[in-house]
Amino acid sequence: MSLLIVGSVALDTVKTPFGKHDYILGGSAVHASVAASFFSKVNLVGVVGEDFPVEHVDFLNQKGIDTAGLQIKKGKTFHWEGYYEYDMNQAHTVATDLNVFADFDPVIPKKYQDSEYVFLANIDPELQLKVLKQIKKPKLSVLDTMNFWIETKKEQLLEVIKQVDIVVLNEGETRQLLKTPNLISGAKELLKMGVKKVIIKKGEHGCLLFEDDHYFAAPSFPLDRLVDPTGAGDSFAGGFIGYLAESGDLSHENMRKAVIIGSTIASYNVEDFSLNRMRKLTKKDIQKRFSEFKQMTEFEGEI
Numbered sequence: 001m002s003l004l005i006v007g008s009v010a011l012d013t014v015k016t017p018f019g020k021h022d023y024i025l026g027g028s029a030v031h032a033s034v035a036a037s038f039f040s041k042v043n044l045v046g047v048v049g050e051d052f053p054v055e056h057v058d059f060l061n062q063k064g065i066d067t068a069g070l071q072i073k074k075g076k077t078f079h080w081e082g083y084y085e086y087d088m089n090q091a092h093t094v095a096t097d098l099n100v101f102a103d104f105d106p107v108i109p110k111k112y113q114d115s116e117y118v119f120l121a122n123i124d125p126e127l128q129l130k131v132l133k134q135i136k137k138p139k140l141s142v143l144d145t146m147n148f149w150i151e152t153k154k155e156q157l158l159e160v161i162k163q164v165d166i167v168v169l170n171e172g173e174t175r176q177l178l179k180t181p182n183l184i185s186g187a188k189e190l191l192k193m194g195v196k197k198v199i200i201k202k203g204e205h206g207c208l209l210f211e212d213d214h215y216f217a218a219p220s221f222p223l224d225r226l227v228d229p230t231g232a233g234d235s236f237a238g239g240f241i242g243y244l245a246e247s248g249d250l251s252h253e254n255m256r257k258a259v260i261i262g263s264t265i266a267s268y269n270v271e272d273f274s275l276n277r278m279r280k281l282t283k284k285d286i287q288k289r290f291s292e293f294k295q296m297t298e299f300e301g302e303i
Contacts, residue, residue, distance in 0.1 A: 048071070140165050
């Protein structure tokens with residue numbers, strides 16, 4: 001099945017208690033695309049500057065990611081610099097240099113416009129809406145966002161939320177957007193807007209899936225190696241929609257499975273800086289950890 005991913009492509013500078021790396025490959029669209037590529041062919045739309053290393057494009061192509069929609073503009077690539085302390089759930093921004101990303105105009109190539117699965121990664125909600133208008137009849141559309149857009153373009157964000165099937169937020173964004181301390185009531189409000197499903201990411205505490213009267217709580221995979229959480233949420237979303245695109249099954253039961261698969265992919269992403277762990281990751285590795293995930297959450301018997 002055809003999968004379109006639109007979002008940021010970046011060169012990140014990241015510092016954690018385990019080291020610092022300058023101008024490494026990052027961006028919401030990159031992390032999501034690489035995660036999804038383990039299950040589905042991906043069409044990527046984004047923008048980079050003339051300084052973007054060719055080897056990064058080669059890496060994406062090697063993962064089966066079509067980069068015909070990757071615009072190369074005069075100037076520098078989007079750069080984010082941040083750091084994490086021992087609370088790895090909290091990123092501290094040092095600098096955000098939008099560069100060519102400031103004028104990003106997501107023109108969807110004609111061959112991508114029939115995409116059945118669409119992931120709108122974290123970009124301006126007005127651009128997300130523009131992307132949706134260029135796609136003919138998607139079978140499934142998923143949207144992610146961040147606190148900055150909630151603060152500056154809430155009305156536009158709510159408009160595009162009403163036009164997608166699934167919204168992915170973290171717990172802080174949910175409370176901020178819906179003005180509630182309660183995640184369940186926040187999810188219910190989003191469902192009332194017409195969204196079919198809501199996923200709330202809780203970092204190291206897992207995630208929640210809401211749809212109609214169904215509710216699913218998934219833990220995160222317990223890790224003894226957490227190096228760099230940058231891109232974990234995008235990796236989750238990419239693995240989630242990539243698996244759904246491969247299976248073509250949008251049933252409630254398969255959605256639960258997709259959540260665990262997304263969490264499995266994200267658990268690998270955080271084990272090293274940038275995409276370093278994902279470069280070595282195999283489908284066999286994913287299957288092994290997915291099985292461990294399943295065993296970890298199964299139980300029998302009555303009380």
